[in-house]
Amino acid sequence: MSTSKTNIFLIGATGYIGGSILTRLLKHTSANAFDITVLVRSAEKAKVLQEKFDVKAVVGSNDDLDKLEALSEQSHVVFSCADAGNLAAIQAILRGLKKRHTSTGDLPILIHTSGTAVIATQAKGIFSSDTIYSDTDVEQIKSIPPTVPHKDVDLAVIAADEQGYARTYTILPSTIYGQAKGPLFDAGVSNSTSIQIPYLIRAALGRKQGGVVGQGKAIWPDVHIDDVADLYIVLLDAITANQAGVGHGWEGIYFGENGEHTWYDISKAISQALVELGVGGTDEPTSFTDEELAKYWGSVDVGNFNGTNARCRADRGRSIGWKPKYTTADMLASIKPEVALLWEKAQKEGGV
Ligand SMILES: NC(=O)c1ccc[n+]([C@@H]2O[C@H](COP(=O)([O-])OP(=O)(O)OC[C@H]3O[C@@H](n4cnc5c(N)ncnc54)[C@H](OP(=O)(O)O)[C@@H]3O)[C@@H](O)[C@H]2O)c1
Missing domain, CATH: 3.90.25 (UDP-galactose 4-epimerase; domain 1)
Known part of the structure; x- marks a missing residue:
């Protein structure tokens, strides 16, 4: 029986979304098979993550492109939940995943966080729009202009999938609400409130x-924080169970709304x-x-x-x-x- 663990790298562990995902990974039924590494800016929080939660915590930021690249290269799964608009950071993550694929043949998984800001159109509160996007309507998704916020990052993520060195999935939460709960929040490691x-x-x-x-x-x-965090886990579990049955790239856009x-x-x-x-x-x-x-x-x-x-x-x-x-x-x-x-x-x- 193989004893190798799944290396997971999560960026944004001290945040509202990232903290909620990490909370679920730590109590996942396969938690013993996960080897989780996070990148955090605070040395103090890194210490708590290591000592109290047994999570490998590297101190650094999205500006440390070398760390992002190296940690991604070491990981089969990357959760990107820090900054939907940081192109240089996602490019560093993708460089790492490409190196991994080239050197090991592994097809790594990137689950990236974007947001429904990409479909926002200005109305200055005067009218409601009739346009409703479905994440299963790929042609409609492709019609979103490349100039909208975060879109350059989302397109880089999809391009990696098209190039074939990673399987990419993009989650677009909407207005997330509710207090995030769990030990990471109680310990003051992760932010419990939305935006x-x-x-x-x-x-x-x-x-x-x-x-x-x-x-x-x-x-x-709108979507509750617990539901949106569950979506990341449902997606990970579905990929693990039957990757071929789960949409990725352009077919891997997942809105979060209820x-x-x-x-x-x-x-x-x-x-x-x-x-x-x-x-x-x-x-x-x-x-x-x-x-x-x-x-x-x-x-x-x-x-x-x-x-x-x-x-x-x-x-x-x-x-x-x-x-x-x-x-x-x-x-x-x-x-x-x-x-x-x-x-x-x-x-x-x-x-x-
Ligand atoms: N909340 C929502 O309703 C919502 C909806 C859709 C999309 N989003 C997007 O999802 C992303 C995460 O949102 P959130 O609500 O979880 O925000 P949050 O609670 O502010 O968390 C942001 C996380 O990213 C980290 N981070 C930010 N800049 C960083 C940098 N330069 N280097 C390293 N880490 C950095 C923060 O670390 P520190 O603790 O060190 O600050 C924190 O862990 C954002 O891009 C946001 O726009 C949010």
């Missing part, structure tokens, strides 16, 4: 009133929470001014991202057995506790 909704909440706390871009009519999909919302829905729930928690405002969101968008998101353009449409269906994940449990109703119900948490934190820290 989009917390930013809207911080802005609302800052102005003591829920806000929307325009009228909040544009639509986005429902959709208007931006107004989120801001209405935030406004109601602010009223109910006694923070202030009314239960009806008001439009952000350009000054507010610049103040809370760094620029008007970045702020206006909260007024885009990005509609999709995660048909491919469901076809390999992914069964997301949480719905948009759960997302809306998660907002009040999230507001309470961030409000408490803001009060302790003396500001939002």
Whole structure:
């Protein structure tokens, strides 16, 4: 019987998505057969990962291209969950995988994290779009312009698959919500909160009133952190069980969604929470001014991202057995506790 282990390299272990995936790998039924290495920026967190979680932790960043390349070359599976927009980093990972393939004949697996920002189109919150992408409609996916954010990285990942030295899979989560849970989060190693909704909440706390871009009519999909992390594991398990039956490259695009919302829905729930928690405002969101968008998101353009449409269906994940449990109703119900948490934190820290 072979005793060789599967070498797994994960980038982004201290993050919301990466920490949630690592949590699942550590308690996977095959965990004993995994040899996991992570690359982390904090030496302190690396120590905790090594000592408390028995994970090999190399200290370094995405700028250490030599480390990314060498660690990828040593790995049969790479999870890339640090920065969807870093082309140099993905190129270094791919160089490593190519070397591995050339020297050993192994066909390594790259599971890369992108996001539904690639299908976002600007509406400034004025209208909802009728265009809905399916990840099983390859021609529709190919029609996404190469100039959208992250797309250069996604195309490099797909090109590697086409060149045949790696099997690549790209997961595009949508608005992820919910507190990530587990020992890595309890130990303060990984970040337990998401991006989009917390930013809207911080802005609302800052102005003591829920806000929307325009009228909040544009639509986005949503997915719970537990469900999206499960998708990575369902995919890994499906590849392990029957790689030929699992789409890769252009056929390896996996959206992460289990429902959709208007931006107004989120801001209405935030406004109601602010009223109910006694923070202030009314239960009806008001439009952000350009000054507010610049103040809370760094620029008007970045702020206006909260007024885009990005509609999709995660048909491919469901076809390999992914069964997301949480719905948009759960997302809306998660907002009040999230507001309470961030409000408490803001009060302790003396500001939002
Ligand atoms: N959360 C969402 O709703 C969502 C949805 C779709 C796509 N995404 C994308 O998925 C990716 C991960 O998101 P997340 O929510 O997990 O973010 P996060 O919690 O901020 O985690 C980011 C992770 O990447 C690491 N990282 C960032 N820059 C790095 C660098 N230069 N070198 C090494 N490590 C670096 C961070 O390390 P440190 O701990 O050292 O900072 C952390 O481990 C992002 O690209 C994001 O845009 C997120």
